[in-house]
Amino acid sequence: MPKTHLDRTGWVHDLNFRTNSVRQYLHTKIQAARSFIYQLGHAVAGARVDGLLKSTSSVPTLNSFCEQLGQLGKEFNVSQMMVVDLLHEFELGVWKALFIHLIRILHAASERPGILVDILNTRFRQVPTFGRFTIRRFHNNVSDMKKLAARDFEDILQCSIPIFEGLLPEPFNRMLLRLLYKAAEWHALAKLRMHTESTLDLLEAVTKDFGRLMRQFRDKTSETFETVELPRETGT
Known part of the structure; x- marks a missing residue:
């Protein structure tokens, strides 16, 4: 699969290509x-x-x-x-890349430098633990992404909807919440230890929706927000 075609996730042509080009x-x-x-x-x-x-x-x-x-x-x-390596492909791959870009957008959308990112970090620190090891407390600034393991990015995804809610103006807020929901839904379905025909059909449908929402969010936000690399990406 050429990298230039990765944004076609969910297209019928993309699904056929992946099926026929195993x-x-x-x-x-x-x-x-x-x-x-x-x-x-x-x-x-x-x-x-x-x-x-x-x-x-x-x-x-x-x-x-x-x-x-x-x-x-x-x-x-x-x-x-071989099973799909979800840890590297999604949690440390697709989701981490999406989360980094969302931090860039928050910087670009802030009226005062860093204010939206500060709100994001504050909200994450207010998230209580859940279960014994299901959701652990976020002690550090999540936006810095320092010393985070794959399970931490999984926790971030599961808690992201209320954290990001209201940080972006409409219609971007609504678009982002839908995207985050589909990302979490896809992740949950993909990590099922046993599948049936119905769950596989649902996973295929969610994959199409997730790809469509990703493309929509990319196209709409790129017209409004001028994002740049984060300081941690440039080494400054």
């Missing part, structure tokens, strides 16, 4: 790359090896499952048995 274990290319490295002495990051593997982000490592299955392993798509 990642494959490229046994022949990996064996050829290993021959270049171990028999012909080419560098692992050399042009010959990159020419075979770089376009698919593959590495010259044999897969134990495929090797043990012998001839059948050459036809077995090991990618289908």
Whole structure:
């Protein structure tokens, strides 16, 4: 999936592309790359090896499952048995990137420098704990995102709707609350330990809604708010 197409999440074309272009274990290319490295002495990051593997982000490592299955392993798509890494793909990926951009928007929307971000941090510190380890107390400024683990970003997502409510003017406030709700709903569905046909259908529908709301929020806010990188991103 090219990075330029990532904003098409939820489109019918995007769903078809992901279904028909599932990642494959490229046994022949990996064996050829290993021959270049171990028999012909080419560098692992050399042009010959990159020419075979770089376009698919593959590495010259044999897969134990495929090797043990012998001839059948050459036809077995090991990618289908792997679960999605939600921790890195969503909690530390999509959601973290969205949260960072929301902080940028709050800076851009503030009449006084940093006032909306200060309100955000104050609200997070007022969130009580829930359960034994479900929602932990936010002690530091959440906007600084210092020493946060994936579970902390999960907590931030689960508490974000009342925290962000009213910080942006309308219609952006309403758009943001809908987006945050869909993000939390998608995350909850994706982390189910057991799925049924109905939950999978719901997850597909929520994915379409989430992608649509992301594009809508991007297009509308980019016309109004001039965002810049945060100081923590620029190292200043």
